[in-house]
Amino acid sequence: MELSPLAREKLAKIGELTQEEKESIKYAKQLGDLLARYFTNNLSPDGLWKELQEHKKAGREFMLKDAQLRLLEAINLSSNNADFEKMCRGILAAETLKEAGDYSTIDHGLKSLENLRRKYREEKDKTYSQIKANIEKQVRMAAQQLAGQAAAKGAAIDVQGSVEASAKASPEWKSFIARHDATYDQKFRELVIGLRERLNK
Numbered sequence: 001m002e003l004s005p006l007a008r009e010k011l012a013k014i015g016e017l018t019q020e021e022k023e024s025i026k027y028a029k030q031l032g033d034l035l036a037r038y039f040t041n042n043l044s045p046d047g048l049w050k051e052l053q054e055h056k057k058a059g060r061e062f063m064l065k066d067a068q069l070r071l072l073e074a075i076n077l078s079s080n081n082a083d084f085e086k087m088c089r090g091i092l093a094a095e096t097l098k099e100a101g102d103y104s105t106i107d108h109g110l111k112s113l114e115n116l117r118r119k120y121r122e123e124k125d126k127t128y129s130q131i132k133a134n135i136e137k138q139v140r141m142a143a144q145q146l147a148g149q150a151a152a153k154g155a156a157i158d159v160q161g162s163v164e165a166s167a168k169a170s171p172e173w174k175s176f177i178a179r180h181d182a183t184y185d186q187k188f189r190e191l192v193i194g195l196r197e198r199l200n201k
Contacts, residue, residue: 077188131167
C-alpha cells in the first residue's frame with residue numbers, strides 16, 4: 001500500500017529529530033519504566049530514591065520533577081490509602097534530591113490532599129449510613145409483612161441486601177453523590193494545580 005503524501009511527510013519529520021529530542025524521548029521512556037516498577041510494587045520508595053539519585057548525579061535533575069508530576073497525576077479522590085501513600089512517598093523522595101527543593105511546602109500540600117480525601121470519604125459514608133438507616137426501617141416492615149408468605153414458599157428474605165440495593169438506587173443518594181463528587185472534585189483539582197505549580201518551580 002502506497003503512503004499518502006501527508007503520511008510520507010510525517011515519516012520524514014520523524015527522522016529529523018534533534019539530538020536533544022532523542023535524549024528527551026529516551027529518558028521519558030526510562031522514567032516510564034522506572035515508575036511502572038514503582039506502581040507495581042517492584043520498587044520501594046527507597047529504591048525509587050536511589051535510582052532518581054543516579055539520574056541526578058548524571059546531570060538529569062529534570063527527571064526528579066518529571067517523576068513527581070507523573071506521581072501527582074496518578075492520585076485521585078478514590079485512590080485507596082496504600083496507593084495514595086505510595087505516590088506521596090515517591091513525590092517527597094524526589095523532593096529531597098532537588099537542589100532547590102521545598103520539602104515542607106510539598107509535604108503540607110500533600111497533607112491537604114489527604115485531609116480532603118478523608119473528609120470526602122467521611123461525608124459520603126455518613127450520608128450513606130443515614131439513607132440506609134431510613135430505608136432499612138421501611139424494608140424491615142415490608143419484610144415482616146412478606147415473612148409469612150416467604151416462609152410458606154421456603155424462601156428467605158435478604159433484608160440487608162435489599163437495603164444496600166435500595167439505598168444505592170434511591171434518588172436521595174444519587175442526588176447527594178452527584179453534588180458531593182462535583183464539589184470535592186473541584187476542590188481536589190484546585191489543590192493538585194497548586195501542588196503542580198510548586199513542583200514546577
